[in-house]
Amino acid sequence: MSALKTVVWKVLNLPEPRSKEAPSPQAEPPQQQTAPSAGAAQWVAAGKRVKAEHNGHTSTQVATEAKQTRTPATPWVLQEEKTGTRALVATGRIVLWVVVGLAVITGVRSWFWPSQPAPALPPAVKQGPTYPVQDAQLVAARFAYSYLTWDEADPDQRAKALARDMPKGTDTTAGWNLKGQQTVLLAQPGAVTELGDKRARVHVTVLVNVPGEPAKDKKKDPAPAQRKWMGLEVPVLNTAGRIVVTGQPGIVGVPASGPTITGQSAVDGDVELSAQTQSTVEMFFTEYAKGEADSVTAPGASVPPLPDGMTLQGIQSWNVDQGKGSDRTGTAVVRWQIGAAELEQTYRVELTRVASAAAERWQVAEVHGGTV
Numbered sequence: 141m142s143a144l145k146t147v148v149w150k151v152l153n154l155p156e157p158r159s160k161e162a163p164s165p166q167a168e169p170p171q172q173q174t175a176p177s178a179g180a181a182q183w184v185a186a187g188k189r190v191k192a193e194h195n196g197h198t199s200t201q202v203a204t205e206a207k208q209t210r211t212p213a214t215p216w217v218l219q220e221e222k223t224g225t226r227a228l229v230a231t232g233r234i235v236l237w238v239v240v241g242l243a244v245i246t247g248v249r250s251w252f253w254p255s256q257p258a259p260a261l262p263p264a265v266k267q268g269p270t271y272p273v274q275d276a277q278l279v280a281a282r283f284a285y286s287y288l289t290w291d292e293a294d295p296d297q298r299a300k301a302l303a304r305d306m307p308k309g310t311d312t313t314a315g316w317n318l319k320g321q322q323t324v325l326l327a328q329p330g331a332v333t334e335l336g337d338k339r340a341r342v343h344v345t346v347l348v349n350v351p352g353e354p355a356k357d358k359k360k361d362p363a364p365a366q367r368k369w370m371g372l373e374v375p376v377l378n379t380a381g382r383i384v385v386t387g388q389p390g391i392v393g394v395p396a397s398g399p400t401i402t403g404q405s406a407v408d409g410d411v412e413l414s415a416q417t418q419s420t421v422e423m424f425f426t427e428y429a430k431g432e433a434d435s436v437t438a439p440g441a442s443v444p445p446l447p448d449g450m451t452l453q454g455i456q457s458w459n460v461d462q463g464k465g466s467d468r469t470g471t472a473v474v475r476w477q478i479g480a481a482e483l484e485q486t487y488r489v490e491l492t493r494v495a496s497a498a499a500e501r502w503q504v505a506e507v508h509g510g511t512v
Contacts, residue, residue, distance in 0.1 A: 271340055272378060277329035279305050279383040280342035280374040285327040287389060288346055288372065292319050305385050315388060323349045325367065338378040339386070345394060346370055369394045409459040413468065417502045421458050421472055421489060424504045428452075429476070438492045438503040451477045456484065466493040468502075471511060486511050 286301035299312040306312060326347040333341045348370060352363030371392040376383050420436075427436050429452050431445030453475040460470035472487045490506040 271332065271334050271338075272383065273332045275383045276332050276340055276342050276376050276378070279385065280344050280376060281327045281329040283374055283385050284344040284346050284372045284389070285324045287314060288348055288370075289322060289324045290316055291321050293321075305383075307384050307386065321351055325349050340376050340378075342374045342376055343392075344372045344374060346372055407459075407471075408462045409470075410462050410468075414458055414460045414470065417460060417470070417491060418455070418458055420491070420502050420504070421470075422455050424489070424507075425452050425455065425472070425474055428507075433504075436504065438494055438505045441503075441505045443504070443507055449478060453477050453482060460491070467491070467505070485509065 283302065283305045286298060286305075289301075290298050295313075295316075295318045298316070302312045302314055303310075306314075324346055328345045330343040330345060333343075335341060346369070348368060350366045350368065352365050371394050372389050373392055374385055374389040375387045377386040424433065424436050427433050428443065429446055429450050431448075433443040433445065434441075437443055456473040456475055458470060458472050460468055463469075468491045470489050470491065472489050473484065474487060475482055475484050477483075486509070488508045488510065489504055491502045492505040494501055494503050
């Protein structure tokens with residue numbers, strides 16, 4: 141390297157270039173370069189000033205631009221992030237990636253294992269009574285029939301009948317003094333009242349036939365037999381899969397009449413339609429008694445015939461309820477003769493309007509006994 145080039149390198153403070161070729165091992169260490177002379181330095185500085193003036197810049201501008209080039213101004217201020225903020229950011233990133241991962245896993249799983257619809261719940265089944273009501277009614281009715289039937293001429297028959305429904309070893313005389321005679325004609329079981337601990341009380345309505353008292357005078361006939369209703373409440377127990385009578389029953393009374401009913405309101409009638417269909421209803425009941433109601437009923441209607449021996453005495457009243465349309469309902473009060481007796485009956489009759497090519501007419505579609 142020439143001496144001038146070495147001086148320029150030193151003045152510009154540039155690293156000394158190295159040779160691309162590896163030094164020979166026998167080469168001696170480089171000689172230390174001597175410092176540039178004062179004259180050479182002056183020539184270099186003068187050359188820079190001439191070049192600067194040639195470009196229209198002063199030495200001051202050159203120095204300023206060089207300084208600006210070396211230290212450019214930064215338009216923002218860098219601040220170090222706090223430790224807490226960095227922790228929150230890191231946690232948020234972790235949560236976000238977990239959510240993304242679950243979404244990916246769930247989506248891929250649905251490709252191979254599609255979600256199955258939830259199984260339908262079984263229909264709700266209403267639970268019946270916990271006590272075997274029908275069995276209790278059957279046993280109580282049978283016991284009541286045997287309990288209220290006695291004959292002093294054959295007391296063992298009653299004892300054997302009661303033994304079927306009483307616990308083993310129980311006294312089957314059941315409080316009877318082995319005297320008298322009575323027969324049960326009908327035993328109808330009713331309400332079953334649960335008492336707890338598998339016990340219940342069954343009400344049975346019984347129709348008994350009591351023979352008349354013999355006359356004191358042998359020339360006179362004995363008093364006629366009497367039929368009467370009575371109630372019997374029977375205590376029962378559900379044990380070992382069976383219903384048994386556990387104690388003495390009690391005879392109770394039967395109501396002489398039903399309860400009072402309030403709030404009954406009369407149905408308004410259609411006077412015009414009632415008069416228009418009066419003959420239709422009379423014809424129907426006449427054929428009804430003969431067993432030929434199908435000949436006067438509407439197409440498709442089926443009305444079973446009445447028992448033999450009923451003769452129509454007349455329609456006491458016929459009233460069609462208020463309403464609209466081709467289907468109407470009314471109430472008929474009919475008087476029948478049955479043998480030598482006459483009996484008044486009430487029916488609900490449903491009418492329908494039948495149209496044909498010739499005309500329209502009302503016909504009976506259905507009939508039911510009783511009022512509204």
